[in-house]
Amino acid sequence: MFLTDEEQAMLNGEYGEAAEIAMSVLEKLGDIYRADRMIEVENVHIDGAAYGWIDDAGLELVERFCNSGAAFKVPATLNPSSIDFDMWREFRVTASIAKKQFRLAKAFMKMGAIPTWTCAPYQYCTNLRFGQNVAWGESNAVGFANTVVGARTERLGDLADICAAVVGKYPRFGLYLDENRRGQILFKLDQLDAQSFTCTDYGVLGFFVGSIARARVPVVDGIPKNVNNDQLKAFCTAAAVGGRVSLSHICGVTPESKTTTEACGGTKPEEKITIGINELDEIREKLNTLRGGKPDLICIGCPHCSVGELMKVAHIMKGKKVEKHIKLLIFTSGMGKTLAREMGIIDVIEKAGGKVIADTCWNFIPSEEDILMTDSVKMAWTSLRKFTDVILNNTERCINWAVGKID
């Protein structure tokens, strides 16, 4: 891989320890992926910001970078933390984990990180634009940046993301290159009433597309133009869970794909798949482990709720009360919670007995509950190590369950 004189000097340690370590990691990745050179990235989203993910060695790395005087070269947003910084004591999180997360936060912020603590940074202050090179971790965020905005990013792993933020660069391979962004497999919606799809339906659709496309770039034709960002978030999240999809071309939505021909870069797709009601029902079957059971925990906000989603939840809950034997947890970012609080939304949800958790992820909330109900395909698919059974329902039905309007 070609390195500029400056990059070579970094590798040789002339720009300090942090730059040397960061460049060594990025050069090795470039070497493995046969990148021709580094590219400058405009911002970074750090996936591994939780002590619970990057462990003591990750904490040591971040503190070592920080103590060596390093500052992030470009704006860097942070994925969820291991704790809700205000409310962690309410959730049987151990003091030692909280203490290490606080240390991690201090070191990240001393280096200039933006304390977003969210898996959906695109809902707030990341200035994404079409064609822009960024370096993001967190599969749902990577999917959204590539698919909805048409920014360009590979999916960064933990620790490599921190390295990218230190030098503001990433090796040029994969989705940074035109030839790898071309759609390869075409999905057509067949007699589906997509206009009436909920976010959860979009999640089921995304999961199906991901599970068939796997490592290929899917093109999806037939999604209505008035699809909203919450629905697209659900689609991208599930596509990354069902397969390893980091970019989908949604015709008429993805900026580089007005038509299927444009999405495929002027070539023909290798394969065409029709999606009807049966395909989606099969996925629902796969995600629901229980028929007719009652949940004792209901979770909303994987990925983190937007303010709009919090508004919807509050609207359904207003004046009602969460059932005694059910716990309702709603996850969002600190920013989402602050805005929603000002709008009076948090008050409505809390009065009705729901809990709004910020900065963190359901993965880090200790739970004794057995049966989970969620509106998130990602949570339904990945939470079985925590729960005995999972029920997937759309947001409205989940909330109605919580307040006893369905049995």
Added chain:
Amino acid sequence: MRKIKIRCHTVFKGIAEGEALVTKQPLCLYDSLDPKSGNIINRRHELFGENVSGKILVFPYGIGSSTSAATILEASRCGKAPKAIINLETEPVIAVGAVLAEKLYGQIIPIVDKPETNPIELIKKDDVVKVDANQGLIELIRTQADSLTRKKNN
């Protein structure tokens, strides 16, 4: 016994020799490895109950998790990392862990992949294997069966 040598591709340089721990199943290090003990803790994996520390770990490929680099690095910090890794296809995040293990803890974990012949068919558990990632070479030094015969003869 005639020494078996397999040419392969270097992912991360270094030389190591030790007993092999082999699986035909793909392995997600984040889900399956407890880095603080080196134990494989995933009940659904055939290596469940085994310990990777100090072993030449042979598995076909890693399964996606963004967190596996941190798992390898933490195992290295705790002195519980495998001595070397042999894959059919290495997941790049593992290499991130190896680069950082060298930089932070001075520990070199050689990694090789794309072997000319499938080592998962050839190498058995507890066989002594040498990985020379500087030259891109896997060497089967002594098979477990070999060691047993030798013990008997003594």
